[in-house]
Amino acid sequence: MLTDTLIQSIVDISHQAGDKIMEIYQRDFAIYEKSDESPLTEADLAAHNCIVAGLQAISDLPILSEESANISWQERSGWDKYWLVDPLDGTKEFIKKNGEFTVNIALIDKGVPVLGVVYAPVLSQTYVGIVGQGAYKISAGQKTDISPKAHIKGDSWKIVGSRSHQSPEIQALLDSLPGETELVAMGSSLKLCLVAEGVAHLYPRLGPTSEWDTGAAQAVVEAAGGKVTIIKDAANPLKEDAEPLRYNQKDSVLNPFFLVSC
Structure with a gap:
């Protein structure tokens, strides 16, 4: 401990x-x-x-x-x-x-x-x-x-997006969600923290990041009860069996695409 x-x-x-x-x-x-x-x-x-x-x-x-x-x-x-x-x-x-x-x-x-x-x-x-x-x-x-907040059916999805890096694949992911979506713009690792504290439901990252960009905030998310998982299929980002994002597993320090969720 x-x-x-x-x-x-x-x-x-x-x-x-x-x-x-x-x-x-x-x-x-x-x-x-x-x-x-x-x-x-x-x-x-x-x-x-x-x-x-x-x-x-x-x-x-x-x-x-x-x-x-x-x-x-x-x-x-x-x-x-x-x-x-x-x-x-x-x-x-x-x-x-x-x-x-x-x-x-x-x-x-x-x-x-x-x-x-x-x-x-x-x-x-x-x-x-x-x-x-x-x-x-x-x-x-x-x-x-703090703790994440699960999406309630019928409510608008609050999705964290980046001010500086928007990916064209994001819209396709938003379209895959049932119901209305609302973008919550934020910079830096604060994007993950917004999910950790229940201000937003999801943060999909379909753009480049490095391990130091996410390590600390992932600990906050997971300690709060949320998940940071690897996206292998942007059309199905909420897969229950998605693998958690992990560190120092390979030569490159670049992260795969990932999803922060409850």
Whole structure:
């Protein structure tokens, strides 16, 4: 069982990284382009350095971060337990200054996210999930238990979508659902958290993501009682026997398409 001390330490580290991000968010900042043409800011690097230093002070487990991802599969394949980090998830949201970006820290154990902290510094919201122990949200200093909300027949489906990445396949998936659908737009890993706290019913992801984009929020979803499963057939995304999304199973750190649901 994960200790309260460890959980609080991870929350504290996420908040410290958020403070570093906000120092830069409130002024002009430089924007760079990574090799895959995705944007990178000095805030990504400041948060990365803060988190790595914080984790190394409390743990000797290896760390896989978006900003230090050039670790060979030969090395990673020997990891049973490690930290999976996205120092600033939603860099495009950060650049747009819409507040919908997060700090993500997950503990992965044998491919399963068992602890996740997702912190949205502009929104002052922290989501914490400990698989087997539950999930909660901290907002304005108040801690509230969260759980997903099942769709009720006759109600409109609330479907989380991305502000920055819309897939043309999404409409076909929406058309496969019985009844009306309503899009709930959100950026970063907050999309998964909306399902975890019952604000939305589903989040289908039919576009590219990496493991650090989802690890922490998946722990929140699963700890809350929800599911993150692999989509193999977009025309039938709600299959009961769908496989759960898992981590560090292959050379590539890209995720397959997935569905977040109750």
